[in-house]
Amino acid sequence: MPTEAKAQKIEELAEKLNRASIAILMQTQGLSVKDMNDLRKKLRDVNVELSVAKNTLLRIAAERNNMTEVDKNIFNGQTTVAFGYDDEVAAAKAVVDFVSGSKIAVLKSGILSGRSLSAEQIEGIGKLxxxxxxxxxxxxxxxxxxxxxxxxxxxxxxxxxxxxxxxxxxxxxxxxxxx
Missing domain, CATH: 1.20.5 (Single alpha-helices involved in coiled-coils or other helix-helix interfaces)
Incomplete structure (x- = not known):
């Protein structure tokens, strides 16, 4: 049974996943606060919201949104999620640009229209x-x-x-x- 705080976080993630046109999962463990703030600012400019989430809570939120085609194996390791609300291409481009310029951040996968995307597919979208x-x-x-x-x-x-x-x-x- 999840605690009240976890239940609230699940609801928040489920609402964000429902609203988002694309969700891009990346690993940002080891980034400095300055780099993380730079990433947030760059993503905010293209209407992308950044959130660090526990994998279990993110998986439950995806299940609540009936995202049955999402591969459950993408929810592993430390996860930072970029929720793109307007333009999938602009969101992917901003994340891919940051990850390619960073030696620490790693692109893991993504969710587009209730389906899992590989890191290579996200990079492909970002190169459009x-x-x-x-x-x-x-x-x-x-x-x-x-x-x-x-x-x-x-x-x-x-x-x-x-x-x-x-x-x-x-x-x-x-x-x-x-x-």
Whole structure:
């Protein structure tokens, strides 16, 4: 039976996991207070909240949010969680930038849409150009380009036929006007 303080922490973590679009788990054991404050400031700039959590409490919070596809093995060792609320790409980019520049912090894993992500997947998200909206725009552009070309190809014969009819109608009108 958890104590009142642990139950309250579980509720807090469950609420944060529910609100967060991405949760990135890392190990920050050994970071100085100055480095930890720098990390918090850098993450706060992109609307990411940093929290140190016990693995058991974090696992229970994930279970309460029905995150059944989350691998339970990611909850081991000392864990610091970065909760990204707006842009998954910006959150991953900020965390990956910090971890790559730090000799102490280690990227462990993450949770995105109720699924576990490996450290390599988090790094991949962090390497995407721009943010979430730019990535969406690139996907739409990739799909829209060929569709636009296909529409032009399909509509060209009908458009050309309409031009022929219009040219013939203009020709007949000029012939009547001359008589």
């Amino acid at each position: 150009k721009g943010g979430k909206n730019q990535t969406k725009a690139e996907v739409v552009g990739t799909i829209q380009g060929p569709l636009s070309n296909f529409y032009g190809l399909i509509s060209a014969p009908l458009r050309d036929l309409a031009y022929v009819f219009q040219a013939r109608a203009d020709q007949l009108q000029k012939g009547e006007a001359a008589q």
